Amino acid sequence: MSTIAKALFQMSSWPMRTPVPYSGFHLVFGGAGILAAIFLAWKLSRGRHLHVLSACGLILAVSEIYKQGFLYYIVNGEQYDWWYFPFQLCSIPMYLCLLLPFIGPRMSSRPAKAVYTFLQDFALLGGVMALAEPSGLMHPYLVLTLHGFIWHFILIFIGLYCAFTGKGGRSLSDFGDTLPLLCGCAAVATLINVASHPYGNADMFYISPYYPNGQVVFHEIALTIGTVPGNILYLLSVALGGFLFHVMLRHIPRQS
Template sequence: MTPMTPPPMFGIFHISTVLAGTLLAVFFAKRAAKLPKDRIIRLFGILGLIMAFSELGKQLFYYYVVNDRQFDWWIFPFQLCSVPMYLCLLMPLFSGRRRSKTAEKVQNSFCTFLATYSLFGAVMALLWPEDMLRPFLLMTLHGFLWHLLLVFLSLTVIFSGLGDFSVCGFLDAVLLFFGLAFIATLINVFGWYHPSLPGSYPDMFYITPFVMTTQPVVRSVAEAVGIVPANILYLLSISLFAGLICLAVRRLCR
């Protein structure tokens, strides 16, 4: 497959896709939020399967078509915006009429995470889609549709009241986030010492301790204070913005 020139950021494709996709996400989220909660969870499970199959297709495309049967650690599916796929797949397991309080708490933390951390990550990626504008149209569309689907999932949680936006509820989402960041760090370390494609390395959550991040602002911080301190500040900043979203939702839903 012949590569193309990637669409430019803030060009017609970028702006029109984000605007149209966001409007559709809001429209369908409002409709989905009217469903019974058990059906919403079932819908999330189905969407999780769709995301998993699309991610598998992406991995196979890069493995066979782009990278000549070499695995590219850079696209390993464990970024902040990859996490909703796993949460949606797991969520139905914590559903049902006879679920325990622990299962309910886990499901609430998943939903709160989607409505805060995932929404922030999706919006930032859509506003600055440098890593999504690829030389293959199929992969570019995959990136935009994926993040617009995250907006839909997040808004569905908010409109339906599925999450727990209390202080304790948000703290559960924070614990989940930092637990996932720890797993991302393990992947980053493992992939660094077990490379596959020359020049490729994992940068899950953009917190590899070995190379300065590609994130513009965080990179400047890393140049000033070092990679690891900058990564910690980066994670805390994401949590701050997620907390602001949680606070806004709590006030709007009163």
């Protein structure tokens, strides 16, 4: 079975020259994908399709399963690399969208509204920031590079779809309701980082307690003030980024 799986993944292991940030590939493909995400979010929000977000979750899940298999069989020589465990900030929308069929009937409730607002603010934040600094999306394999870009196009779509349809909240209290979810996810990320440490270098949410934050700017901050204080500052910055997107989204038109 392992031999068959490896052979299947080898069929799509097309090599490519690893793109660089702000190259023609990044700017053209990234720009086209962002515009497509904006257009589709606006277009589909007009019909209020009930299963759009659930479909996004399913697409993300299937693509993540493929990515994990590709990494295991092709990139890492049938060894699991905990660095790629799917529980980053940009992974959370996949799980939440898959859960929506179970909470959708209670959309008017406060917890459900918090989920949609989290998707609105933090999916958009994750998508925009990853595409603005895309070094983590660039790989020497075409399928992995496409996966990284398309994943974040979908995040932008999810965030804007929630904003255009009015599923995501606009008030300050609506944003405040997302913070327990953010903190809960950060706590789970820390648990994964600690529990997996003997087996690899997991860095979920980029807040591993074992080494400085790997993100641009925050790496230098962590080297200066320490890893744990740097992680706290990073999480506060993520919350601030979500808040800024929340404020900006309050001013975009919603479909009636």
